[in-house]
Amino acid sequence: MITINYLTSIEFGSGAVQRLPQVLEELGIKRPMLVxxxxxxxxxxxxxxxxxxxxxxxxxxxxxxxxxxxxxxxxLATEFYRKHACDGLIAIGGGSPIDLxxxxxxxxxxxxxxxxxxxxxxxxxxxxxxxPMIAVPTTAGTGSEVGRGALICLRDGRxxxxxxxxxxxxxxxxxxxxxxxxxxxxxxxxxxxxxTHCVETFLSPRVNPPAEAIALDGAARAWRxxxxxxxxxxxxxxxxxxMMAGIHGxxxxxxxxxxxxxxAHPLGALIEPMLHHGTVNAVLLPVVLRFNAGHxxxxxxxxxxxxxxxxxxxxxxxxxxxxTRIGMPSTLRELGVSANVVDRIVAGAMADHSTPTNPRxxxxxxxxxxxxxxLGD
Amino acid sequence: MITINYLTSIEFGSGAVQRLPQVLEELGIKRPMLVxxxxxxxxxxxxxxxxxxxxxxxxxxxxxxxxxxxxxxxxLATEFYRKHACDGLIAIGGGSPIDLxxxxxxxxxxxxxxxxxxxxxxxxxxxxxxxPMIAVPTTAGTGSEVGRGALICLRDGRxxxxxxxxxxxxxxxxxxxxxxxxxxxxxxxxxxxxxTHCVETFLSPRVNPPAEAIALDGAARAWRxxxxxxxxxxxxxxxxxxMMAGIHGxxxxxxxxxxxxxxAHPLGALIEPMLHHGTVNAVLLPVVLRFNAGHxxxxxxxxxxxxxxxxxxxxxxxxxxxxTRIGMPSTLRELGVSANVVDRIVAGAMADHSTPTNPRxxxxxxxxxxxxxxLGD
Numbered sequence: 001m002i003t004i005n006y007l008t009s010i011e012f013g014s015g016a017v018q019r020l021p022q023v024l025e026e027l028g029i030k031r032p033m034l035v036x037x038x039x040x041x042x043x044x045x046x047x048x049x050x051x052x053x054x055x056x057x058x059x060x061x062x063x064x065x066x067x068x069x070x071x072x073x074x075x076l077a078t079e080f081y082r083k084h085a086c087d088g089l090i091a092i093g094g095g096s097p098i099d100l101x102x103x104x105x106x107x108x109x110x111x112x113x114x115x116x117x118x119x120x121x122x123x124x125x126x127x128x129x130x131x132p133m134i135a136v137p138t139t140a141g142t143g144s145e146v147g148r149g150a151l152i153c154l155r156d157g158r159x160x161x162x163x164x165x166x167x168x169x170x171x172x173x174x175x176x177x178x179x180x181x182x183x184x185x186x187x188x189x190x191x192x193x194x195x196t197h198c199v200e201t202f203l204s205p206r207v208n209p210p211a212e213a214i215a216l217d218g219a220a221r222a223w224r225x226x227x228x229x230x231x232x233x234x235x236x237x238x239x240x241x242x243m244m245a246g247i248h249g250x251x252x253x254x255x256x257x258x259x260x261x262x263x264a265h266p267l268g269a270l271i272e273p274m275l276h277h278g279t280v281n282a283v284l285l286p287v288v289l290r291f292n293a294g295h296x297x298x299x300x301x302x303x304x305x306x307x308x309x310x311x312x313x314x315x316x317x318x319x320x321x322x323x324t325r326i327g328m329p330s331t332l333r334e335l336g337v338s339a340n341v342v343d344r345i346v347a348g349a350m351a352d353h354s355t356p357t358n359p360r361x362x363x364x365x366x367x368x369x370x371x372x373x374x375l376g377d
Numbered sequence: 378m379i380t381i382n383y384l385t386s387i388e389f390g391s392g393a394v395q396r397l398p399q400v401l402e403e404l405g406i407k408r409p410m411l412v413x414x415x416x417x418x419x420x421x422x423x424x425x426x427x428x429x430x431x432x433x434x435x436x437x438x439x440x441x442x443x444x445x446x447x448x449x450x451x452x453l454a455t456e457f458y459r460k461h462a463c464d465g466l467i468a469i470g471g472g473s474p475i476d477l478x479x480x481x482x483x484x485x486x487x488x489x490x491x492x493x494x495x496x497x498x499x500x501x502x503x504x505x506x507x508x509p510m511i512a513v514p515t516t517a518g519t520g521s522e523v524g525r526g527a528l529i530c531l532r533d534g535r536x537x538x539x540x541x542x543x544x545x546x547x548x549x550x551x552x553x554x555x556x557x558x559x560x561x562x563x564x565x566x567x568x569x570x571x572x573t574h575c576v577e578t579f580l581s582p583r584v585n586p587p588a589e590a591i592a593l594d595g596a597a598r599a600w601r602x603x604x605x606x607x608x609x610x611x612x613x614x615x616x617x618x619x620m621m622a623g624i625h626g627x628x629x630x631x632x633x634x635x636x637x638x639x640x641a642h643p644l645g646a647l648i649e650p651m652l653h654h655g656t657v658n659a660v661l662l663p664v665v666l667r668f669n670a671g672h673x674x675x676x677x678x679x680x681x682x683x684x685x686x687x688x689x690x691x692x693x694x695x696x697x698x699x700x701t702r703i704g705m706p707s708t709l710r711e712l713g714v715s716a717n718v719v720d721r722i723v724a725g726a727m728a729d730h731s732t733p734t735n736p737r738x739x740x741x742x743x744x745x746x747x748x749x750x751x752l753g754d
Contacts, residue, residue, distance in 0.1 A: 217586060
């Protein structure tokens with residue numbers, strides 16, 4: 001038997017973010033905490049969005065989201081939420097502020113420590129008292145704006161997932177205009193995150209035909225539009241399509257990811273180097289596609305057809321070539337990763353929630369080999 | 378700007394219905410009212426399902442659902458719900474018991490009359506106090522088990538839609554085994570309902586890429602498997618695929634239907650002849666596909682590709698040929714409809730909620746011509 005869930009309410013399109021004051025009112029939020037990061041503040045997006053709020057909706061603004069949200073940051077932000085007597089959350093940014101806000105939604109209403117709620121098995125411990133939240137993505141990739149999960153690095157160094165329908169944003173305001181002009185490297189890295197979500201959920205052996213249909217469409221959409229968004233940062237249609245591809249990935253998550261994410265999660269928990277999740281996915285994807293070949297039925301053929309590639313194309317090589325065209329690195333070494341973290345990454349990957357849904361069963365030896373291959377030695 | 382909603386929790390697969398007692402417990406329902414019809418009772422499905430309930434979960438059983446649910450039936454059933462002091466609903470059957478139960482969920486908790494809540498504009502009047510409901514479809518077609526809407530015939534003769542996320546079943550238990558052995562005519566009629574939902578939502582001009590992806594997959598699934606389900610009523614895979622296609626239709630509804638449904642709704646409100654909704658859709662679909670040709674961009678090409686048809690195939694003719702192969706009538710005349718209802722059907726179609734999302738704008742004259750062509754004179 002299979003379980004299928006679709007749980008999100010999304011408002012999508014140019015100007016969607018202008019609906020923020022009305023959505024706050026609809027949700028009965030009077031004193032929102034706005035969770036974002038310094039980059040968003042610097043880019044002027046924060047000022048633009050705050051200007052839409054009415055005088056009565058003055059938000060308490062938290063800009064200290066780290067690149068990969070940590071337990072410490074969740075605690076700090078939760079304290080901020082309490083201090084300012086907030087009654088709701090607005091997350092503005094990429095995956096990091098959205099995931100951090102999910103951590104606050106949880107910890108402001110549930111007894112600690114945070115680690116109690118980690119992992120799929122802890123899902124029933126998270127209740128409807130979680131703080132209501134609105135997500136406003138400013139990148140096109142994470143999918144967290146329509147997902148039930150958050151990835152947070154615990155004190156002990158593990159990057160774990162926190163999942164509950166109660167952590168799902170009550171509303172996602174997806175405004176592709178917020179991504180106009182985004183720098184090429186961030187467009188490419190976040191875009192490859194969206195692409196990887198769609199490809200991995202499509203390949204996951206879990207049975208969920210609606211998610212599979214969404215994933216295939218999302219993968220093809222990212223394939224068609226990512227390069228254009230990178231080379232033409234102000235192309236409104238490319239930005240629209242890429243933000244839509246990000247949502248498709250997020251809606252398909254429930255089908256389960258695979259070895260790319262299983263390896264990317266512990267890599268994202270490293271303090272040094274501090275890695276960008278989507279960029280790591282981009283490097284890992286061709287390696288994992290080669291590993292999974294022969295374990296995916298006709299799915300590579302279906303992906304190639306959807307991408308408009310010839311039937312005899314090498315999918316992994318095509319993805320590697322896309323990486324090159326959009327300026328992604330081809331090895332983890334280029335990102336500053338070294339071989340001495342291999343044991344830690346393999347241990348993290350074997351324990352990761354994405355590992356069971358990789359189409360080819362993953363052994364420790366496989367995980368180590370994939371890591372070394374991606375490292376580029 | 379566009380709005381996208383996915384709101385359902387579905388448990389799908391052989392034996393799914395056996396989860397009923399546990400789901401009742403999860404939802405805190407102690408005294409369920411079971412809404413079904415005489416056909417389901419006669420087929421023995423009711424007895425089988427009731428046997429799964431624990432001694433404490435004895436249900437009050439209502440079997441008087443009419444073929445097309447009416448305002449009178451909603452009142453009768455609501456009275457029954459109150460008399461038996463129920464605290465939840467289980468709908469077992471095709472679209473009629475599920476829609477009737479949605480009527481009870483509404484009227485047991487909201488002030489009457491029912492007509493107040495009709496139409497898309499009345500959606501905000503329906504609140505979270507609506508009775509929680511579990512849907513157990515016994516046909517593969519309606520999609521109502523994962524939909525927010527109910528179609529109910531009012532006293533004044535109009536068949537109108539009642540829509541709210543609060544009318545969405547809290548859980549859909551989709552067990553394809555319940556459809557094993559279903560007679561050919563019912564399999565074909567309900568299957569063409571699923572197919573039509575997918576085709577019309579795919580063609581709808583409203584922008585909702587995830588729904589469009591689901592609709593395309595569902596249409597192709599029904600195209601591949603419906604004939605097999607009709608000719609081999611005990612083929613478990615065909616039943617699985619068709620029940621999945623029904624869900625795809627229901628998940629895609631939010632994108633809007635078209636002229637087939639706009640005409641089928643007032644036809645379904647006729648007392649004489651009493652028509653089967655899916656069978657009426659089957660007859661109307663080729664006629665409407667011809668009407669919409671040239672107003673659908675590349676979508677007929679994409680449908681034909683997904684169906685494995687040659688690029689130069691005539692989609693309307695192919696659907697008409699499928700109808701013939703599965704024993705569907707080719708004219709409304711064969712179903713007992715006569716030309717003298719044309720004004721009533723046209724008026725109903727012009728006011729229908731599905732009309733604005735037909736890809737080609739529909740005038741009164743168009744609606745009359747489509748009706749007359751489908752009539753077969």
